[in-house]
Structure formats: C-alpha cells, structure tokens
Amino acid sequence: MNATEIPLKEPSVSAAAGDTEQIERALIDASTRVPVLMFYTSAMVWLVIGTFLAGFVSFKLHSPDLLSGISFLTWGRVRPAHMNVMVYGWASMAGMGTAIWLMARLCRTVLRHPLLLVAGAGFWNLGVLLGVGGILWGDSTGYQWLEFPRYAAIILFVAYMLVASWAVLMFRYRRGEQIYITQWYLLGAFLWFPWLYAAGQLMLFVVPVQGVLQAAVGWWYANNLLFLWFGAIGLGTAYYMIPKVIGRPVYSYHLATIGFWTYALFSSWTGMQRLVDGPFPAWMITASIAATILTLIPVATVGLNHHMTMQGYFPLLRYSPTLRFTVFGAMSYTVFSIVGVLISLRSVARYAQFTQVSIAYSHLGLYAFFTMVIFGSMYYIVPRLVGREWRYASLIKLHFWASTYGIGLMILMLLAGGFLQGANMENPTLAFSESTETVLPYLRGRSLSGLLLTVAHLIFAYHFVLMLLGLGRTSTVPTFLNPVEAEGSEGHL
Amino acid sequence: MKGLVPLFLGIFGTFAFSWVGLTVIPNWQIGHLNPQMEEDGTDVYPQPQSGMVERGARVYAANGCNYCHSQQVRAEYAAADIERKWGDRRSAPRDYIFERSVFLGKMRMGQDLANIGARAPAEQENAPGPPAGGAAPAGSPGQQPAVAPLSSPARSGASPNPPPKSAGSPAPNALPAVAGSPPEAAGSPSPSAASPAPKAPAPQVPNASPGSTSAPAAANATPGGTTSVSSGTSASGELPIYSATWQHRHLYSPRSINIDSNMPSYRFLYQTRQISDAPSVDALHFTGSDAPPEGWEIVPNYDAKCLVAYLMSLNQSHPLKEVRSAAPAAASPPPAPGK
Numbered sequence: 001m002n003a004t005e006i007p008l009k010e011p012s013v014s015a016a017a018g019d020t021e022q023i024e025r026a027l028i029d030a031s032t033r034v035p036v037l038m039f040y041t042s043a044m045v046w047l048v049i050g051t052f053l054a055g056f057v058s059f060k061l062h063s064p065d066l067l068s069g070i071s072f073l074t075w076g077r078v079r080p081a082h083m084n085v086m087v088y089g090w091a092s093m094a095g096m097g098t099a100i101w102l103m104a105r106l107c108r109t110v111l112r113h114p115l116l117l118v119a120g121a122g123f124w125n126l127g128v129l130l131g132v133g134g135i136l137w138g139d140s141t142g143y144q145w146l147e148f149p150r151y152a153a154i155i156l157f158v159a160y161m162l163v164a165s166w167a168v169l170m171f172r173y174r175r176g177e178q179i180y181i182t183q184w185y186l187l188g189a190f191l192w193f194p195w196l197y198a199a200g201q202l203m204l205f206v207v208p209v210q211g212v213l214q215a216a217v218g219w220w221y222a223n224n225l226l227f228l229w230f231g232a233i234g235l236g237t238a239y240y241m242i243p244k245v246i247g248r249p250v251y252s253y254h255l256a257t258i259g260f261w262t263y264a265l266f267s268s269w270t271g272m273q274r275l276v277d278g279p280f281p282a283w284m285i286t287a288s289i290a291a292t293i294l295t296l297i298p299v300a301t302v303g304l305n306h307h308m309t310m311q312g313y314f315p316l317l318r319y320s321p322t323l324r325f326t327v328f329g330a331m332s333y334t335v336f337s338i339v340g341v342l343i344s345l346r347s348v349a350r351y352a353q354f355t356q357v358s359i360a361y362s363h364l365g366l367y368a369f370f371t372m373v374i375f376g377s378m379y380y381i382v383p384r385l386v387g388r389e390w391r392y393a394s395l396i397k398l399h400f401w402a403s404t405y406g407i408g409l410m411i412l413m414l415l416a417g418g419f420l421q422g423a424n425m426e427n428p429t430l431a432f433s434e435s436t437e438t439v440l441p442y443l444r445g446r447s448l449s450g451l452l453l454t455v456a457h458l459i460f461a462y463h464f465v466l467m468l469l470g471l472g473r474t475s476t477v478p479t480f481l482n483p484v485e486a487e488g489s490e491g492h493l
Numbered sequence: 494m495k496g497l498v499p500l501f502l503g504i505f506g507t508f509a510f511s512w513v514g515l516t517v518i519p520n521w522q523i524g525h526l527n528p529q530m531e532e533d534g535t536d537v538y539p540q541p542q543s544g545m546v547e548r549g550a551r552v553y554a555a556n557g558c559n560y561c562h563s564q565q566v567r568a569e570y571a572a573a574d575i576e577r578k579w580g581d582r583r584s585a586p587r588d589y590i591f592e593r594s595v596f597l598g599k600m601r602m603g604q605d606l607a608n609i610g611a612r613a614p615a616e617q618e619n620a621p622g623p624p625a626g627g628a629a630p631a632g633s634p635g636q637q638p639a640v641a642p643l644s645s646p647a648r649s650g651a652s653p654n655p656p657p658k659s660a661g662s663p664a665p666n667a668l669p670a671v672a673g674s675p676p677e678a679a680g681s682p683s684p685s686a687a688s689p690a691p692k693a694p695a696p697q698v699p700n701a702s703p704g705s706t707s708a709p710a711a712a713n714a715t716p717g718g719t720t721s722v723s724s725g726t727s728a729s730g731e732l733p734i735y736s737a738t739w740q741h742r743h744l745y746s747p748r749s750i751n752i753d754s755n756m757p758s759y760r761f762l763y764q765t766r767q768i769s770d771a772p773s774v775d776a777l778h779f780t781g782s783d784a785p786p787e788g789w790e791i792v793p794n795y796d797a798k799c800l801v802a803y804l805m806s807l808n809q810s811h812p813l814k815e816v817r818s819a820a821p822a823a824a825s826p827p828p829a830p831g832k
Binding site: 064065075141142143191196199212217275280284435437 | 496497500501503504505507508510511512514515516519520522523524525526553554555556557558559560561563565567568571572573576577583584585586587588589590591592593594595596597598599600601602603604747748751753754755756757758759760761762
C-alpha cells in the first residue's frame, strides 16, 4: 500500500456516494459544534482543576502537615473534591460531548434541539461547581461519588435529564433502520445513568435504607457508574473510532452483540465484591464475585473483536493520534477487567481490601481506559468541529507518552504498595503502622506520576485552546504523529 | 440489531435485574432489623444515638475521615482484624441499624474505628469521680475531669458496659516504642507511664498544681522535652489511650502522639483564644511548639466535641446472638496498638 493511501481518515466508498456523504457529514459536524465544544471546553477546565487537586491530594497523603490548618484544604475534603471534579466535571462532560457527537453522526441527522444540550451543559457545570464548593465547605455526604450535597445533586439530575431527553429525541429523527453497536452502548449509558443516579440518591438520602444497606447501595452505585456509564460510553466510542480510523468494518457483529448483552447483564451485578467479608449476607458478595468473573466474557469478546478489527493495521498506531489513544484505552479495559477479577477473589481480596489497590483499580478504569479513549475521540472530533487540524504533532506525542508513563507508573506504584500494605495489615504480629509506613514510598512515587499526568494535561489543554482560537493548521490532511512519507511502512501494511 | 423495542427492553431489563437483585431483595432481607433484647425487654442493643453523636457523624463525613478509616471488623477466618484487637467479634448488620450514615470504609490508611469507643479506658466512665472527690479538689487542670462530662451523656445508652479489656492495656508505654521516637522521649515517659497504667488519672496528680494551665505543662517539660515531638509524647504518655482527651489531642496534633502518624491535623476544629476569666474546662494541654502562648488556651469547638462524642460512641462490643464472639481478649498479649 502506498503511504499516501493509508486510510487514516475515511473508509473508501465509491466516489459519487463519497461526495454526498462527505457533505452530509460536514453538515452534521457543523450542527454539533456549539454543544459539543461547550461540553469539551467545560470538561477541559475541570480536567485542569481536577489535576491540580489530585496533585495536592497525593502530596498531602505523605506530607500530612501541608496546609492542614485550613478547613477547606484538609485532605478529607480535597480528596472527594478531586474525585468528583474528575468524575462529574471531566469524565462525564467529556464523555457526553463525545456521545453527543457520535449520536448525531450515527443517527445520520443534523443535531436537533441544541438548546437542550446547551442548557444541560450549563446546569451540569453549575451542579458540579456547587457540589464541589459544598464538599470543600463541609457539606459532603461521605458516600463515594455521591458526596455532592443534595442541592447540587438535584441540579445535576435536571441537567442530565435535559441531555438524556435529547438523546432519546435524536433516536426518533434517525435515518436508516440499522442501529450501530456504538448506539447500543450510548443509548444504554443515557438510560442507565438517570435510573442509577436517582436510585442512589433516593435510597441513600431521600428515603434512606437501613444501616449497612446504605453501604451496599453506595457500592452498587459506584460500580455501576464505572461500568454502565463510563464503561458503556468508552466501549461505544472505541467501537466507533477503531473501525473508523482504519477504514474497515468491525470484525464480527455477532461477537459485538454477545459482548454488549453479557456486559449489561454481568457488569451491573458487580460492586458487592468490594465489601467482601463485611457485615452482609454472604450471598450478595458471592453473587458479585461470580458476576465479576463472568465479566470476562464481554471482555474477551470485545477484546477479540477489536483485535481482529485491528489485525494487520497495527502499524497505523504510528500515525494516528486517535487510534493510538483509543487502542491504548481498549487494551486498558482488558487489563482493568482482569485486575478487577483478581482482586475480587476472596483469597486475593484479603490482601487487596482496604489498601491502595482499590485506588489503582479505579484509576485503571477511569483513566487508563475511559479517559484515554475520550482523549482519542477528542483528537478525532475537535478538528471536525473547528475546521482546523491539530497544530503540533510533537505536542500530541508528548501528551500520549506523558499520560501513558504517568498512569502506568501510578498503577504500578499503587498496586505494589497496596499489596505490601495489605500483607502487613494481615500480619497481626506487625504493628498497624507498619502497613501505612510500607506504602509511603510508593505514595511518593505516585506523586511523581502525578507530575507526569499534570504535564500531559497542561499540554493537551494548551493544544485545545489553540484549536478553539482557530490557531490550528488549515489542511485537508489530519495531523499524523509521524510523517507518513518518511516511513518505510508499506511492507507492514 | 434492528428495532428499538428489543434494545430498550433489554437495557431496562438488565438494569432492573441488577437493581432488584442487589438493592431491593437485600432490603427485604436485612432492611428492617430491630434491636436485640432479652425476653423481658432489657439489655437492648443497639440503641439510638444522641444528637451530638449524629452531628459528629456528619463532621466525620464532611472532613473525609471515612477515606482512611473503616468501621467494620471482619470475621477471624477472613482477616486479622480481631487479632488486631479491633473488636472481639465480627461486625453484623444489626450493629448499624441506628446509624443515619454508615461509613464502612474502603481504605485503612488509619486504624479501623468500629470499636474505637469500646477501646477507650473504662476509667473514663468514672473519671468525674476520683479526681473530684479525691486527690485534687482544687480542680486539677488535668484533662480527665474536663472532658469526661461532655462525653458521658453523648455515648449511647449501651455504653456502661465496655469491657475492661483495653483498660489495662500497656498503651501509654507501647506508644513511644512503636513510634520509634528519640530515646529521650521514649525514656522519660515510660517509667512514669508504665506503673500507673491501670489507673489512668493517677499520674496527673503529682503534676497538678492548681490554678495555672501552664503549670502542668512546665512540670512535664522533661530535659528532652523542648521539641514539640518529644514533649508531646511525654505528655501523651499520661493520657489513657483512646480516651476522649486523647482523641482531642490526636485530632489537634497527631504527631504529638505518634511521630510516624500520617494523619492530618484537624486544628481548624479547635480555637485558640485568650483566657478571659478562668481557663476553660475543655482546654487542651500542650507543651512545646503546639502549646498556646501564655494567657491563651486551645479549646475544641462544638464540631470537635461532636466528632469526639461520635468516636466515643462507636462500640460494637455488645454480644449479638447471630454472631459468635471471639475468645476472651485477655488470652493473648495484645499487639502494639500502633497509632
């Protein structure tokens, strides 16, 4: 294959059909510009804020006296602020931005009712702002990922209903009978989230369930948010971006069907494995452990499907930023799930529970998998919204490697430190403080990885601002990571 | 896939399955538990919490204590929790039925707190007695009488039966050993702390010079006690571990008790104010760099008092019929309690 023919942009179709499709796509992209950019820009702001909060949290964990005299900067408030900024500010908003764009593209219709989305983004931002402010002020509820006080939660929910109702409306305008795999995941995410959020809020705060069931509901919420909201958007995005960039259909549609339904069925039953040996009926925990093991089925099918789609096209990872980020994310999904299965087994959980391993696990899911996929999709979508290409290939490469090494180092540090911490904690002949002291050097290593991630995010934010200001390259060719001509890659393709 | 209807039904069906299975059915099973009691209605456990305790739980959540401390003891076959003396039986759903917010926790960067109230010394209960009626009628500025009254009413009704097992634990002298603190710090408090360990209020008597708050601090300032760490350690050597006063000092200055602690200080829950007429009975006593200037005192604000009341109320030591309690705790020497 000639280097210039590398199908990095669009799948080849017949010339005439290609032209009309190109115009259609351009129209659809233009119609999504304002809402999607609004979501993306907000998400970028939250990402930068969340990154600085993360660094602060990480340093304070091994330097506890840092600014500890100020109530709103105490570790126990900044940490939930960081988590919620990342979960609701960055990940949810960026995920919704990508999902909106994908919905419009896949429904093959220009975006209708943009005001719903604009209002949704505005209220969502307001909700996150109030919620994070409330946490720092001292209004946190103390339930993981549901820390937002009630006044913020209501605003967030209203904002979400605006976006979800838009998504359902868009389905009514869609052209063509076929519903693509990505749309299954996106529709699932859009419908699961409100139920999940409402159920969590109602069962914890409005008509609270009794005693330990609150903890069960909390974990059920947190795990399903990870799987059915972020996981679904991430997988749906990967199912679009990988075939799109390499210009080749998904390897197996049937495999994708199996993957989707087993994912919906099994991953929604996970969560209680995090409470292993806690004060609960044993069947709840065992059911979740079994469900976690069964999630290997969707993992295998999705992984196989992506792998077979990519088969023969792996050298394209040298060029396409979107592909590189997305494939990294898709691979991380496999790692994330396998780690999840391992730490849910009772014999391993004994050493993983109550340690930094759980932090490693959530970062694997939210960062190495979801965030990397979303980065990839933003590298694909933003040029189509602003009509410019990314300005510096070097910055994209720097972003990729800083993110990859940063998250890799963080996961390794937290996993290794966490298991050592757990081993010491399970050894009653050692003082308890041994377990926390063991993990401190690893936490310092984690802070180092945080510096790398900060660099990555600042670079990306800078690049993104350049694009917003119209300072990208005017070109018909996307920005490749490496010059296509200079490479002798033909032989591998 | 064609047709929206099967897709919609599938999306709703799978999630409804999970929602019913993991939240609704457990709610039928364990969502409506009643307190346990004897047939004649006595010995009720657990009992509702006081208002101070509930407010304390909110302070606990607001400041993120639950991100580092769990509140659940796992069974002896599953974990070392019981061997660590974090409880003498595993936690059960019934233990939590009156807690408005349940903080089981997912991380132990600090100890498990499920029984932190039960691990407080039993003398705490009687603290108003001996000092008031006995040794120091002039109101020794010692911490015992000052804090006990505020903690006693706050404890749940089940409180008068904390097992005395932790009372005589060699905690005060174990602390410097764990901390690995400088030799002069470890050396000075140990002799004094080791002998009166069973009777916690005793060591304060020699120091109790009535009147000035700074006097005991001065008396405590052993030759090595000029730095904050060592003087803090020596001072804390006289506090019964996990008593309410100990909790206040620990919240205010964790490293004055254990130099290796990585708990942040919560001194924003305390107020340093000028002594107006007489020193407050709540005032904390510090030496070294933590000590307030002459004529000033450090007092807990209401949130701090509620938080400590909440901590002191955490007590799962009452036996439950559905859970087997471990063998008497005195069987084996307790491990070093750590921080």
